[in-house]
Amino acid sequence: MGPVAGVRVMNAAAMEKAVQLVRQARRIVVFTGAGVSTESGIPDFRSPGGIWSRYDPEEFTYSRFMSSEEARRQHWQMLKEIFLAYQAEPNPAHHAIAELDRRGQLDCVITQNVDGLHQKAGVPEEKVFELHGTMRWAYCLACGRRYPMEEVSAWLSRGIEVPECTSCGGTLKPAVVFFGESLPALVLAEATRRAQACDLFLVAGSSLVVYPAAYLPEYALRSGAKLIIVNLTATHLDVRAEVVLSGRAGEILDQLVRKAVGA
Numbered sequence: 255m256g257p258v259a260g261v262r263v264m265n266a267a268a269m270e271k272a273v274q275l276v277r278q279a280r281r282i283v284v285f286t287g288a289g290v291s292t293e294s295g296i297p298d299f300r301s302p303g304g305i306w307s308r309y310d311p312e313e314f315t316y317s318r319f320m321s322s323e324e325a326r327r328q329h330w331q332m333l334k335e336i337f338l339a340y341q342a343e344p345n346p347a348h349h350a351i352a353e354l355d356r357r358g359q360l361d362c363v364i365t366q367n368v369d370g371l372h373q374k375a376g377v378p379e380e381k382v383f384e385l386h387g388t389m390r391w392a393y394c395l396a397c398g399r400r401y402p403m404e405e406v407s408a409w410l411s412r413g414i415e416v417p418e419c420t421s422c423g424g425t426l427k428p429a430v431v432f433f434g435e436s437l438p439a440l441v442l443a444e445a446t447r448r449a450q451a452c453d454l455f456l457v458a459g460s461s462l463v464v465y466p467a468a469y470l471p472e473y474a475l476r477s478g479a480k481l482i483i484v485n486l487t488a489t490h491l492d493v494r495a496e497v498v499l500s501g502r503a504g505e506i507l508d509q510l511v512r513k514a515v516g517a
């Protein structure tokens with residue numbers, strides 16, 4: 255007998271079942287969280303040693319960012335430490351997902367990540383839906399001018415602690431969605447539509463506790479898609495997955511996609 259849906263095992267039979275699901279799928283939506291990027295050196299939020307073991311999430315809300323220059327200084331310091339301190343590179347998880355696209359099976363990537371590593375691995379820009387925005391840009395809250403993050407990052411390295419717009423002196427904000435801010439409506443609507451239209455929904459590296467992002471696998475399930483979950487730790491949707499592959503996303507997705515495409 256094959257593995258039962260929801261059983262949390264990373265064995266040959268579970269991998270084989272996942273391989274069959276990927277082979278049969280025509281429209282795969284891959285949904286990623288911070289766990290696909292930890293192997294690129296970017297910490298996630300909730301694992302031991304993650305971002306919330308060093309910073310208090312209450313301090314990093316949109317209203318706090320807007321409240322004072324000191325709050326903005328702290329925000330930029332945290333973002334610099336996590337995302338700008340070095341050049342993160344895609345890892346085998348990102349490359350495996352890009353390979354699905356080259357094989358014509360990837361409908362899109364819906365990501366909670368803000369690091370831009372899916373695009374860097376070769377997934378086309380128009381196929382990546384960034385629910386929580388991106389660290390690739392900052393923009394001026396007064397005049398809207400956009401700045402590539404490399405430029406802002408260079409200012410921070412030179413000792414500017416609270417970057418301002420060089421055109422109008424307005425406040426610069428990274429294009430990430432802060433706590434207390436709405437998700438980009440068009441991105442969320444399109445991600446929802448695609449989740450409802452796919453035949454396979456593959457979650458990788460997400461605790462599935464941040465909403466509304468975590469509704470998307472539920473929409474996919476309700477529309478009849480099969481669910482695969484690849485994660486280090488258990489999620490509340492494991493019981494509804496066809497297969498749960500427990501372990502590191504880089505190793506598992508690399509193996510899964512290689513086997514599925516017969517490489």
Ligand code: NAD
Pocket residue numbers: 286287288289290291292293296297298299300301304305366367368369386458459460461462463464484485486487501502503504
């Ligand atoms: P999360 O921190 O809540 O969960 C990450 C999950 O990934 C955990 O369940 C953990 O067990 C798992 N994980 C960690 N390393 C893994 C690995 N190598 N392989 C497989 N699984 C692994 O993250 P989330 O679900 O994305 O939600 C939290 C928020 O984190 C999102 O809003 C996102 O915007 C933000 N975030 C993004 C980044 C990034 O862009 N790289 C980094 C940190 C946080």
